[in-house]
Amino acid sequence: MSYCTNKTKAVVKFHFADNKQKIFESDKVPIEVVTGLADDTLKATVNFSNGYPGENPQTFNFTINAPPNIPQGLQTPPEIYLISGYWDDWGSVGSYSTGYGIVKSYGGDSPPLRIGSGYSINGTVVNVKPYECFARCELEWRWGGCKITISSQGKKVFEETGACPVKFKVSCDDDCPPGDIRCEHPGYPGFCCIPCKGTADKINNLANRIK
Template identity: 25%
Template sequence: MSYCKLEDKTATVTWHYGNGEKMTFIANTVPINVLVGSENYGFWTVDTYDDITQSYVAHYNGTEADIPETNGRTLQTVTGRVISTDSTTVAGSVRIRSAFFTPSTYNAYIKVLDVSGKQIFQDSSSSSTPPIFKVACGTSCPDGYCKCEIPEYPGYCCLDCAATATSIRLITNELRSKNG
């Protein structure tokens, strides 16, 4: 999905991972596309057998989406012997008995791309869930935010309307309880 128009001149992307700190990136190229996602990194345990070795367990590092092969080749971990290469096998027919993925780390990311698909920004975190983001075009605030003037650059800030309303309600209730 594309955000902002040429006449906006900038796009401000604000995001956070889980309950983490909010971060901001200002793109001077518009329109932009924003991609978010996460990957599980870990290792595959693949039990294969072939006509020569009969049984063999291999371990492959990578992401959960990776196919448990390296560049189309299945290698024996200890000796490095090729037990299969694409459709040509050195050790006869290779079959997979089982394949299990064990995650060890997580990597969530946000990427900002220009309309041609060129990446102009990327951030990542060890979060297991993708970040939540909002985009503001030009000098406006994203949906759900109120614009307030401030003396510092850029001369305004964007406040979360729901959070501000909650704070005002809490202060009002506290004052009412003290004034009877």
């Protein structure tokens, strides 16, 4: 869809699943704004390392949590991949097990291995010899993303990817976007835009309290 024809400036306010508003301004108008699924998968890595007392042969359990920057409540839970791992003596993480042995590992030339999905994953380390044991894992969380693309006269001028969904509003020059009302404000740029629906809901709630 085309915005800001016969105007001098376009302002696009948008946010992804984290609801952190971002702003893109362009004096190349009109603009077209398109949203959709991103071509690349979003990724975040966690490095886990922990040691355990090993006076007696036994199994120790551990849990690795997803990085905090992964949005909660995704429609499709993020997938978890094992990049590398090192167990002394042996153990598991997610669906992967090293098999019995003394000092087992995963990595090197091995490709990332999908071992589960979700926001946390469990693992074990098994002590065979009566010494301290430990587990080290590098895990990668992967999840789908959305992108917003802004073009002018057929040329892309801006693009950004984030966790789905992505929502945006467009205003032209010093106008407010559709569905907002303009209010004077002492700070730059001298006015602010307030959503009509949110304001109406607050007024209705206040009126109901007064009754």
